[in-house]
Amino acid sequence: MSLLLMGVGFGLITASVLALASVGLTLQFGVTNFVNFAYGEFLTIGAYLAYFFSTVANLNIWLSMLLAALLTAGFSWLVNRVVIQPFLKRKAPLLILLVVTIGLSLFLENGVQAIAGPSFEQYAASSGAIVNIGPMIFTTQQLVIIAIAIVLMTGVHLLLKYTRVGKAMRSMSDDPDLARISGVPIQRITDLAWVISGFLAGLAGVVLAINVTSFTPVLGSQFLFIIFAAVIVGGIGRPYGAMLGALLIGLVTEVSAMYIDSAYKTVVAFAILVIVLLFRPQGIFSSKGRV
Amino acid sequence: MSSLVFYLLTVAIFFCIYCIYGWGLNLQFGLTGILDFTYITFVAIGAYFAGVAALQPGNGGLGEQYILGLHLPFPIPPIIGGIVAAVLAILIGYVGLKRLRSDYLAIVTVSVGQIVWTLIGNITPLFNGWDGISGVPQPFNSVFQLDFNHYQWVFLVICILFAVLGFLIIERLTHSPFGRVLRAIREDENVAAALGKNVFRYKMMAFVIGSIYAGVGGALTIAYIGAYNPSGFTTMETFIIWAAMLVGGSGNNRGMILGAFLVPVLFNEGTRFLPSPPGNPLLAESIRGMAIGLLLIFAARFRPQGILPERKTVFRLDGLQQGGEAGGDRLVPQ
Numbered sequence: 001m002s003l004l005l006m007g008v009g010f011g012l013i014t015a016s017v018l019a020l021a022s023v024g025l026t027l028q029f030g031v032t033n034f035v036n037f038a039y040g041e042f043l044t045i046g047a048y049l050a051y052f053f054s055t056v057a058n059l060n061i062w063l064s065m066l067l068a069a070l071l072t073a074g075f076s077w078l079v080n081r082v083v084i085q086p087f088l089k090r091k092a093p094l095l096i097l098l099v100v101t102i103g104l105s106l107f108l109e110n111g112v113q114a115i116a117g118p119s120f121e122q123y124a125a126s127s128g129a130i131v132n133i134g135p136m137i138f139t140t141q142q143l144v145i146i147a148i149a150i151v152l153m154t155g156v157h158l159l160l161k162y163t164r165v166g167k168a169m170r171s172m173s174d175d176p177d178l179a180r181i182s183g184v185p186i187q188r189i190t191d192l193a194w195v196i197s198g199f200l201a202g203l204a205g206v207v208l209a210i211n212v213t214s215f216t217p218v219l220g221s222q223f224l225f226i227i228f229a230a231v232i233v234g235g236i237g238r239p240y241g242a243m244l245g246a247l248l249i250g251l252v253t254e255v256s257a258m259y260i261d262s263a264y265k266t267v268v269a270f271a272i273l274v275i276v277l278l279f280r281p282q283g284i285f286s287s288k289g290r291v
Numbered sequence: 292m293s294s295l296v297f298y299l300l301t302v303a304i305f306f307c308i309y310c311i312y313g314w315g316l317n318l319q320f321g322l323t324g325i326l327d328f329t330y331i332t333f334v335a336i337g338a339y340f341a342g343v344a345a346l347q348p349g350n351g352g353l354g355e356q357y358i359l360g361l362h363l364p365f366p367i368p369p370i371i372g373g374i375v376a377a378v379l380a381i382l383i384g385y386v387g388l389k390r391l392r393s394d395y396l397a398i399v400t401v402s403v404g405q406i407v408w409t410l411i412g413n414i415t416p417l418f419n420g421w422d423g424i425s426g427v428p429q430p431f432n433s434v435f436q437l438d439f440n441h442y443q444w445v446f447l448v449i450c451i452l453f454a455v456l457g458f459l460i461i462e463r464l465t466h467s468p469f470g471r472v473l474r475a476i477r478e479d480e481n482v483a484a485a486l487g488k489n490v491f492r493y494k495m496m497a498f499v500i501g502s503i504y505a506g507v508g509g510a511l512t513i514a515y516i517g518a519y520n521p522s523g524f525t526t527m528e529t530f531i532i533w534a535a536m537l538v539g540g541s542g543n544n545r546g547m548i549l550g551a552f553l554v555p556v557l558f559n560e561g562t563r564f565l566p567s568p569p570g571n572p573l574l575a576e577s578i579r580g581m582a583i584g585l586l587l588i589f590a591a592r593f594r595p596q597g598i599l600p601e602r603k604t605v606f607r608l609d610g611l612q613q614g615g616e617a618g619g620d621r622l623v624p625q
Contacts, residue, residue, distance in 0.1 A: 035394045037328070037401065086592065095324055096591050098397055099533070102328055103591070106530055107584030114577035221526070225402035232398065263413055270406045277386050277395065 002135035007255035009136030015250025016149030017208045021223070022230040022242040023156055024200030030173035030237035031193035034094055037101040038079070040224030041108035042198055046072040046205030047219055048112055051121050061125035061210070062144070069202035076198020077191060079104065105221065113217040120214040127210075145207045152200065153243055159196075160239060169193060173237055226253075226266060229273040235283025244285045248272075300443040302556055304515055307450035308508050309551040312532050314461040314544055315504025320533075321541035321601070322470060323497040324477035325388070326397040329404030330505055330532055335524035336379050336407070337372030337506025338513040339418045342427045344368040345514070355419045355426075365430030369453075369510035376506025380499045388494050404526065412521045423520020427513050446515055453511060457504060461544050464500070473497050474542075527580050531555050534583050537590040540597025549599055554586070 025039050046068045053064035083104055087097055128140030138146075160166035168189045171179040180186050208223060209215045230249045234241025249272060253265040260268075276284060312334060319325040340359075345368040348360035363371075383403055387396035412421045431445060464470050472493050475483040484490045513519045531554060539550020562582070565575035590597070 035398065037397070083588065092591070092595075095320075095326060095393060096595055098326055098394065099537070100588050100591050102397075103530070103584045103587030105584070106527065106587070107581050110527075110577040110580030110584065114571070114574055114581065117571045118573045118577075222405065225398070225405050228398045228402060232395075236394070263409075266409065267406060270402055273399075273402060274386050277390075277399065281390050281395065 003258050004255060005135040006137065007258040008251060009133070009138060010257070011251035011254035012136075012146060013138070013142045013211060013250075014254050015247045016146045017204055017211055018226065018230050018250050019149050019153055019243050019246035020200050020207065021204035021227045022234070022246050023153065023239050024197040024204065025227055026231045026234070026237055026242040027156070027169070027200075027239055028193050028197035029231075030239070031169055031190055032084075033176065033237075034097050035101070035236075036197075037098065037224075038105035038108055039197075039201060039227070040220035040222075041105050041112070042072055042076060042201035043205030043208060043220035043223060044109065044112055044217055045075060045220075046202030047209035047215055048116055048121075048217075049202070050206040050209070051116075051123060054123055054125060055121075061123055065203060065206040068206055069199050072202025072205070073195045073199035076194045076201065079198075080191065080194040109217055109221055116217060118216060120216055121209075122214045123210060125210075141210060145210065148203065148207065152203070156196075156239055165189070165192060225273070226269045229269045229276075232273055232281075233276050233283060234285050238283065238285070241283050241285040245283070297440060297443060300447055302560060304443070304447050304450050306551055306556050307447075307454040308511050308515075309532070309535060309555045310454050310548055311457045311504055311508040311511070313535050313539070313547040313551050314457055315501040315508070316532050317501075317536050317541060317544060317547050318461060318464065318473075318497055318504070319501035321536060321543070321547075322465060322477060323473040323494055324393065325494060325498055325501075326393050327400050327498070327501070328397050329400040329407075329526075329529055330501075331524045331526075331528040332400075332404045332407050333376040333379060333502040333505035334509035334512070334528075335411070335519070335521075336509070337369075337376040338509030338519045338523075339411070339424070340375040341368035341372035341506075341510030342424050342513045342519055343418070344371045345427050346424065355422070355424055356416050357418050357424050358416065365449075365514070368514065369507045372510030373503040373506040376502040376509070377499045380502035381495070384495045384498045388491055388498065404529070408521055408524065418519075421521055423518060423523070425518035427517045427519075429517065430514050450511060450515075453507065457507075458544065458548075461504075465544060469493075469496075527583060530583050530587060531559065534586045534590065536597075537587060537595065538597060540599035540601065541595075542601030543597065543599050546597050546599030546601075550597065553598075554583075558582070558586075 021039075021043060024042075025036065028036055028039075049068035049071050050061070050064040053059045053067050054061050057064075059067070083100065084097070087100060092100075125141070127142075131138045131140060131143060158166075160170060168179065168184045169192075171182065171184055172186065172189055176186070205220060209219060212219070226249065230245035231242050232245070233248055234243070234245030249269050252272060253268050256268045257265040312330070315333075316327065316330050319327050319330075343357050343359040344361045344363050345365070346357065346360050347362050383396075383399060387399035390396075411418055414420065418424050429442065429446065430449060437445065472483065472488050475486075475488065476490055476493055480490050483493075512523075535550035535554035536547060537550075538553055539548070540546020559579070562575065562579050565578055568574055571577075
């Protein structure tokens with residue numbers, strides 16, 4: 001039983017990292033209606049920017065994280081404007097767009113590797129004091145990660161539910177054509193979706209890097225399909241689903257790692273992805289399909 | 292034999308193998324519009340199974356661990372490689388092809404690629420883990436008793452035979468009624484379904500046949516190199532084939548030959564001599580990866596139909612079938 005609860009503790013941390021990442025991915029999908037396969041590299045870029053700020057510029061790790069997330073948000077905006085928009089203007093088909101994002105992913109991952117080198121990096125910050133909550137063990141750093149996730153998920157919820165911008169995003173997600181003729185400023189909302197998606201990806205990259213302690217340029221691309229699992233479990237394009245999906249995938253993978261070799265916890269995430277795609281491809285938390 | 296001749300023979304052999312890879316991917320994406328982002332995984336599975344089919348039973352001379360070890364003579368290992376790749380394709384197809392949207396299969400393929408790569412590396416008893424298997428016997432080598440250099444000619448002939456056979460089959464498929472249905476599915480799945488075509492079944496067949504090409508190509512690769520490990524099937528390998536297809540001409544098997552020459556042969560061989568500074572031993576590899584990524588984006592942006600576009604058959608009143616450029620208006624509507 002205490003083993004189970006210990007797994008739950010680890011699961012909550014993974015779920016927090018995963019929630020930030022998957023809400024970012026699914027929000028951008030909801031508004032633009034295509035998957036960004038370069039999203040994993042956004043996480044990597046966030047992690048390396050924070051490494052630069054904290055180790056080279058000697059800033060506090062949380063301040064570095066904020067700066068890195070802001071820069072990743074800007075980068076995400078740039079990617080949309082420079083790389084994606086020219087294709088949308090020419091009404092390129094979905095297939096081509098997906099090929100473009102995967103080409104971008106290859107470019108960015110190798111770009112980070114060319115600049116930073118392929119060796120393992122690690123933040124200098126200490127993980128803080130150990131906190132015991134029952135059989136669950138957290139470091140203060142991990143508690144901060146969980147707090148960040150809770151605050152941002154609440155923020156996303158308030159944004160979507162109570163602001164005009166959030167309403168516009170939800171309308172674009174439901175029906176882009178209807179949104180357009182109702183006067184929703186498509187271009188600005190799309191820009192904003194990319195910025196928020198990039199910001200969350202940047203944050204997620206840093207907390208992921210903190211959580212796995214040492215990282216390489218494949219940090220994000222190896223985590224990407226766990227993000228996919230969370231996003232698809234929750235129903236792709238649905239932020240609330242992604243939050244629940246992150247919680248489910250985080251808990252199940254970490255609890256399973258208590259009982260089987262932890263090298264195979266990604267296999268558990270993959271198994272869940274396959275089962276959901278086979279039996280409930282619209283996601284287990286969504287009432288109706290959007291495909 | 293001079294080393295230049297040896298080098299050229301090696302390049303020619305890989306050119307043939309890349310053509311075989313390319314035709315399989317072209318059938319999947321170029322003709323049917325299936326996004327297979329882990330084509331190299333099928334190559335790897337084919338290579339591994341062909342390897343252990345040709346090897347002596349496990350725990351041989353080098354103390355390597357692997358399954359099977361059937362010690363079967365050539366052409367059987369490539370057939371086994373093709374069959375195993377087809378089985379993997381059926382499994383993945385069942386998960387990813389049922390949905391109408393192509394994103395789902397793309398996501399499944401990316402995930403499968405990661406999983407298979409991790410599993411093969413971590414489970415050593417399968418294919419000797421990260422070290423990989425080696426010492427795979429070269430086909431007919433024991434029959435001809437040739438030295439290493441002269442044997443290259445034999446292998447080139449084998450590869451050319453496979454490539455010619457592969458080309459004839461893929462051309463026949465492309466221009467058959469079967470190929471026509473695949474193109475219809477690529478253009479509009481709903482229309483094809485409305486005309487009574489079982490879209491899932493056709494997509495599955497295209498996916499499986501394409502994967503057989505990958506598996507057989509992989510079997511030839513391992514038969515030539517004699518060894519294989521997980522560093523041979525990284526994500527980048529998949530996109531070298533993708534870039535070759537997009538540059539050459541997706542949907543056109545002849546364009547694919549040109550692409551296989553331009554991207555894997557010219558481009559990859561040309562960047563072989565990039566520097567590798569001690570501080571960053573993977574710099575050349577990284578720059579090559581960046582270039583392949585850019586090549587994909589630019590090809591998609593400026594000439595998605597490729598250098599040799601697919602020829603479209605046009606309805607004419609006089610009953611003749613006239614070929615013309617199709618790619619332009621297919622991939623880039625005005």
